Amino acid sequence: MKWSGFSLNNQPIRYKLVIHFLLIGILPAIGLGVLIDWTASRIIERQVNDYTIQMIGKVNDNLEHYVENAQNMTYLISFDPNVDQFMEHGKYDEMAIRTFMTGFTTLHTEVASIVIANDKGSYISNEMYVRSTKSLTEDDWYKQGVQSKGIFRIIGHPSGRNLASHVDYKDSEVVSFVRAVVDPITQDVKGVIMIDLKLRVFAETVKDVRLGKSGYLMVVDDSGDTIYAPDHPLLQTLPEPPAENGIAPASSGTYSAKVDGRSLQFIYRTSPFTNWMTVGVFPSDEPVSEMREIRFYVISFAFLVCLLGITASYYLSHSMSRPIGQLMSFMQKAESGDLTIRYWGDRQDEVGKLGRSFNLMLAQINRLITLTELQERQKREAELRSLQAHIKPHFLYNTLDTIQWMARRRNADDVADVVGSLSKLFRIGLNRGSDMIPLAEEFEHISSYMNIQQTRYSGKISFTVSLDPAVADLYVLKLMLQPIVENAIYHGVKERRGPGVIDVSAKEEDGAVLLRVADDGAGIPPDKLARLLSKLESISSEGGSPDGIGIQRETYGKNADKPAADVLLGGSSQGGGSSSGGEGGSGYGMMNVQARVRIAFGDIYGVKIESQVGQGTVVTIRHPIIRYLDK
Numbered sequence: 001m002k003w004s005g006f007s008l009n010n011q012p013i014r015y016k017l018v019i020h021f022l023l024i025g026i027l028p029a030i031g032l033g034v035l036i037d038w039t040a041s042r043i044i045e046r047q048v049n050d051y052t053i054q055m056i057g058k059v060n061d062n063l064e065h066y067v068e069n070a071q072n073m074t075y076l077i078s079f080d081p082n083v084d085q086f087m088e089h090g091k092y093d094e095m096a097i098r099t100f101m102t103g104f105t106t107l108h109t110e111v112a113s114i115v116i117a118n119d120k121g122s123y124i125s126n127e128m129y130v131r132s133t134k135s136l137t138e139d140d141w142y143k144q145g146v147q148s149k150g151i152f153r154i155i156g157h158p159s160g161r162n163l164a165s166h167v168d169y170k171d172s173e174v175v176s177f178v179r180a181v182v183d184p185i186t187q188d189v190k191g192v193i194m195i196d197l198k199l200r201v202f203a204e205t206v207k208d209v210r211l212g213k214s215g216y217l218m219v220v221d222d223s224g225d226t227i228y229a230p231d232h233p234l235l236q237t238l239p240e241p242p243a244e245n246g247i248a249p250a251s252s253g254t255y256s257a258k259v260d261g262r263s264l265q266f267i268y269r270t271s272p273f274t275n276w277m278t279v280g281v282f283p284s285d286e287p288v289s290e291m292r293e294i295r296f297y298v299i300s301f302a303f304l305v306c307l308l309g310i311t312a313s314y315y316l317s318h319s320m321s322r323p324i325g326q327l328m329s330f331m332q333k334a335e336s337g338d339l340t341i342r343y344w345g346d347r348q349d350e351v352g353k354l355g356r357s358f359n360l361m362l363a364q365i366n367r368l369i370t371l372t373e374l375q376e377r378q379k380r381e382a383e384l385r386s387l388q389a390h391i392k393p394h395f396l397y398n399t400l401d402t403i404q405w406m407a408r409r410r411n412a413d414d415v416a417d418v419v420g421s422l423s424k425l426f427r428i429g430l431n432r433g434s435d436m437i438p439l440a441e442e443f444e445h446i447s448s449y450m451n452i453q454q455t456r457y458s459g460k461i462s463f464t465v466s467l468d469p470a471v472a473d474l475y476v477l478k479l480m481l482q483p484i485v486e487n488a489i490y491h492g493v494k495e496r497r498g499p500g501v502i503d504v505s506a507k508e509e510d511g512a513v514l515l516r517v518a519d520d521g522a523g524i525p526p527d528k529l530a531r532l533l534s535k536l537e538s539i540s541s542e543g544g545s546p547d548g549i550g551i552q553r554e555t556y557g558k559n560a561d562k563p564a565a566d567v568l569l570g571g572s573s574q575g576g577g578s579s580s581g582g583e584g585g586s587g588y589g590m591m592n593v594q595a596r597v598r599i600a601f602g603d604i605y606g607v608k609i610e611s612q613v614g615q616g617t618v619v620t621i622r623h624p625i626i627r628y629l630d631k
Contacts, residue, residue, distance in 0.1 A: 017316065021312065029309070053252055053267060063202060063271065070111070086124065109201075110197050115128055115136075117142060129164055141158065145178035146180050148180055150181070150182040150189075154177055154276075157225065172199070175199060179192070214282065215283070221275065222277075234283070235281070239266070264282070265281075265283070327354060342359050436476065462502075463503070466503070475626040475627070483589030483590065485502060485504065486589060487619070491522075492616065496522050502519045514620055516619070519617055523611045526613075539594045
């Protein structure tokens, strides 16, 4: 923990303990206080929102009541016989219609005026008159009524209509509603009925609802135009509620927005009947009185905890840091070279245990100094032995080259050939420690091995080698063919009567290198072949293997740094090749090849066996094409 010019790690432990105790005691208290404040504010905010939405719902119910009354009036007026005659341009009693309309305005004080107009532009109204000779059918309110085809429609505040009121209501003081009268048979519009409701009635329903100190309710229509707002609103234009998942806003909810640099909270609910939205508007920074009281108690609690925490942390840090300081002084003396200093104390806590461990440490330092010198000598000797172990294999095959040269001087060509083949086995097997060699060298290795075996089984075995020049320079895992050829000798050709032939070939096919070892030996019985194939398939690139193969693979791993002939010829020279395969050996040689190939390259590569009793066996190794090796 670092600040500018200050590092806590460089401070005395006493100050660290004080800081830690304060952090442990005070931070949770502050965190708890903040959590309580946050939780309480959310709960109170949710309750206030729920209460406001319920209140808005009641306001919407009242507004819907007035609008529904206006809708019912349009139906009652259209059903009157005189009004129907007026719409049909027949004989009608205008005075009766006016009297009929007066009854509505008398019973429903919220009605400001009623206008009935037919499709010829004629109209009847007690409270309104036309401003000019222009036909009423050209007014927007009439056209909107015609477009609605008999459905009750809310216009909102009227504007630009060719009508005036005897009472001289302003357009902002009334809300207009229209409904077209439609012929039930032809569906033609015969006329339109318009009713103006006084805005005062809506204002009386809404204005008495207060939200906090300066909050209020306002009503807007589905176009966003204001139906009602108080005289001094906090904003002129209402921000639209946010959409939910790219869809239209919900019918009710809350949201906040910044208007003129001031953060405002909005709680709204939309009437499904009128499509009007009643919105509660209040400043977001206006706390509720209950919230102010809760915050006072939370701050008082945090202050008390801080006061107690500082006192307790000072006392505890002093009692814990004093014995640690004493132990530190002992260590400083030991650091200066005084290894006779000892800690004396009977404390049973961590400090006491640390002091006794300090005493043991000083007692062991002298022994460790002596042991260090001994270990350095042993390390140098181990390095020398390692160097000698690397020299031995090279010395061995160099000696074999000398023996070969001496045999040729004495005209012992057969001995020279065998020794030369064995020397090649060593050289290719070592291969400077690399696991990958060119395919040509692998074939050179197996040719040397077959030369040795031909000398051993003179006249019993012959072999042919066929290497496609196109794949000679490809890299393969070294020492793959020797176990397969060894199987062909001991469990194929050797078991048949008369001489046998082993053919070794390699070619590129289907995006891979196919190494093929075929013999005309005794073959493998079907039941044994099935067991061997099952074991081969059970070996996967994840390292899975049948029972017993794990031991063989472990042995191979232990011999990885031995000379090649120690690994390859150790089993074959035991009179039957116990490591090579067949029933007795459980196919360990092939299993090892399968494991090496699959672990290195995956399960699509590996060993495949085809055999028929009395006709011979063909073993194919599928190996990936590798043209270059990473240095």
